[in-house]
Amino acid sequence: MQIYFAPLEGITGYIYRNAYEDYFGGIDRYYSPFVVTRDGGIMKNKEKNDILPERNSRISLVPQLLSSHAESFCRAAGQMEALGYQEVNLNLGCPSGTVVSKGRGAGFLGRMDDLQRFLEYIFERCTCRISIKTRIGMESPEEFGHILEIFNQYPVSMLVIHPRTRNEFYKGKPHMEVFDYAYGHSKNPLCYNGDILSVQDCQMISERYPALPAIMIGRGLIARPGFTGNGERKQAFAEKETVQKFVERLLADYRAVMSGDIHALFKMKEIWLYMAPHFTNYERYLKKIKKTNKLAEYQKTVADLFEKEELFSYNS
Numbered sequence: 001m002q003i004y005f006a007p008l009e010g011i012t013g014y015i016y017r018n019a020y021e022d023y024f025g026g027i028d029r030y031y032s033p034f035v036v037t038r039d040g041g042i043m044k045n046k047e048k049n050d051i052l053p054e055r056n057s058r059i060s061l062v063p064q065l066l067s068s069h070a071e072s073f074c075r076a077a078g079q080m081e082a083l084g085y086q087e088v089n090l091n092l093g094c095p096s097g098t099v100v101s102k103g104r105g106a107g108f109l110g111r112m113d114d115l116q117r118f119l120e121y122i123f124e125r126c127t128c129r130i131s132i133k134t135r136i137g138m139e140s141p142e143e144f145g146h147i148l149e150i151f152n153q154y155p156v157s158m159l160v161i162h163p164r165t166r167n168e169f170y171k172g173k174p175h176m177e178v179f180d181y182a183y184g185h186s187k188n189p190l191c192y193n194g195d196i197l198s199v200q201d202c203q204m205i206s207e208r209y210p211a212l213p214a215i216m217i218g219r220g221l222i223a224r225p226g227f228t229g230n231g232e233r234k235q236a237f238a239e240k241e242t243v244q245k246f247v248e249r250l251l252a253d254y255r256a257v258m259s260g261d262i263h264a265l266f267k268m269k270e271i272w273l274y275m276a277p278h279f280t281n282y283e284r285y286l287k288k289i290k291k292t293n294k295l296a297e298y299q300k301t302v303a304d305l306f307e308k309e310e311l312f313s314y315n316s
Helices: 014-023 045-051 070-082 105-110 112-124 141-151 176-185 199-208 219-223 240-257 261-278 281-290 295-308
Strands: 002-004 029-031 065-068 087-092 130-135 157-161 189-191 213-217
Touching: 014 045, 045 087, 065 070, 070 112, 087 105, 087 141, 105 112, 105 130, 130 141, 141 176, 157 176, 157 213, 176 189, 176 295, 213 219, 219 261, 240 295, 261 281, 261 295, 281 295
Parallel strands: 002 029, 002 213, 065 087, 087 130, 130 157, 157 189, 189 213
Antiparallel strands: none
């Protein structure tokens, strides 16, 4: 079963992806934070810089597109092909209010007739492979049966399902019974995404769905980098020293491309919101990290955390 790294806006850009690959590896495919398609000028410079092949040469990257306009999607897909990418991923999963209000991301699932026309258009005209990352509906899990019927009409290269509705965001438990249904009825390859936070979670998915080709993990890998192991060593393997070198590398790389340490610190603060709870007695360290705007103070706080606290086992 392959492991895909889910995109997280603001965190999993090319700097994070390359550092993760160097220190942990074990990821078969990374997905980029979404690129918003536009009628004129498909990508902003920030988005293009993130997916440039020369900045992702050592990893397998799939650009993710956020769109509700079929012609714009096809133009963007063509632009990705011109850069050398053979697959793009359609984002039908983002639950953000600003995205949904424009009928994009999970908001597209509330307009099924429009979505079907959109899919008909792009699968007729795009020459690259198209995968889809989706939620199971807007309001109710019962919506998914109709959604899957539509997906089954098209050659989706990989259907990544996060079994929550848009309105649930990340609350409550995933509706595993809905993924059970997809596992038995999808005509396209499936990938499971949602609340995979430990080795045991990976094993549970593998045992429940033995023919599943892939799982996608996002927040779990950011919180516990390396917990899935790498290609040669499948068990959790990330020692505390490796994690420390990883976060030091991230800070150095962010500082190298950002104007002013404050911007690099902001990036690191986002990451520590996920990572810190997996250390013993983390609260006071996280409080200091969140409050400081001084590089030296941040570095001392992080050094003290690694020196004085322990990283919880990744196996539970």
